[in-house]
Amino acid sequence: MKEILKTILLISFLVMIYLPSFCWGFFGHAKINNYACFLLPPEMMILYKPNINFITEHSADPDKRRNLVKEEGPRHYIDIDRYGKYPYTEVPRKWKDAVAKFTEDTLIMHGIVPWHIQVMLGRLTVAFKEKNFSKIMKNSAEIAHYIADSHVPLHTSSNHNGQLTNQKGIHGFWESRVPELLANKEWDFIIGKAEYIKEPLQYCWDRVLESAKATDTVLNFEKELTNQFSADNKYSFELRNGKTIRQYSSAFTIAFDKKLNGMVEKRMRLSIKSVASFWYTAWVNAGQPNLQSLVSQKFSEADTKEFEELNSNWNNTNKMIGREE
Ligand SMILES: [Zn+2]
Secondary structure (H helix, E strand, O other): OHHHHHHHHHHHHHHHHHOOOOOOHHHHHHHHHHHHHOOOOHHHHHHHOOOHHHHHHOOOHHHHHHHOOOOOHHHHOOOHHHHOOOOOOOOOOOHHHHHHHHOHHHHHHHOOHHHHHHHHHHHHHHHHHHOOHHHHHHHHHHHHHHHHHHOOHHHHOOOOOOOOOOOOOHHHHHHHHHHHHHHHHHOOOOOOOOOOOOOHHHHHHHHHHHHHHHHHHHHHHHHHHHHHOOHHHHEEEEEEOOEEEEEEOHHHHHHHHHHOOOHHHHHHHHHHHHHHHHHHHHHHHOOOOOOHHHOOOOOOHHHHHHHHHHHHHHHHOOOOOOOOO
């Protein structure tokens, strides 16, 4: 009997390791994109509300693309600690200056999230100028993903999954397990309105630095709690999609969230506000085009095919190119 139990536990452990992972988890990204739509002014809401399912369902497309395109991975993070110490003044905030100082290869190696958001903002602004329905929707769903990722502390650290400090799994713990357990039941998502961002690059750096500053707290608190919990109480086994998986127990998750004093909720709320504000900023910078004529538009066959291909690739190859999270 004991042997059978042991085997089950081992299989469960393996299942946990090989479950696909997403930054903020599917749950978190979907929620952030969904809630962000409600912060928009009525002139934008007329387009985003009828397409809220698309914006929500495609929130993790950039993660899915990590299986296909090797350039995709570094767009989701920046291992800022590779460059020195907080507040990392040695890293030029502008891309050109940073390339001149460190070379493009080095920047790509350590991740480029604050700069990639600027690229996406440019694309979304052009999409609004062209009043291109498909590009507005796709770029909105995707810029949101990178913005949300930059709000996650462990997306700004080379110890991104606690792999250097024997805390493997902490990445998904912070950004998936905690929100999945608590967001719907306990968190408040009344957030106000989208605001125009005058300096988008500086805005992104501010968020990245906040994330970086919080990294040690996230790692240290998890370690302190681990010392207070027995392994039996730290983890639990749950049935998910017909598979038994090992995950952080509810008690451990709640204790971690309490110790962090609402950090995950605050970062999620700020992600929502940032996403809506970037969408709004792109629209304003494009000259506030009237979106009414786009409301009845649908995606082309080519778009639909592209989405299907991305999904089928994701379902068939559960392997990211580059670093795993
Ligand atoms: Zn991501």
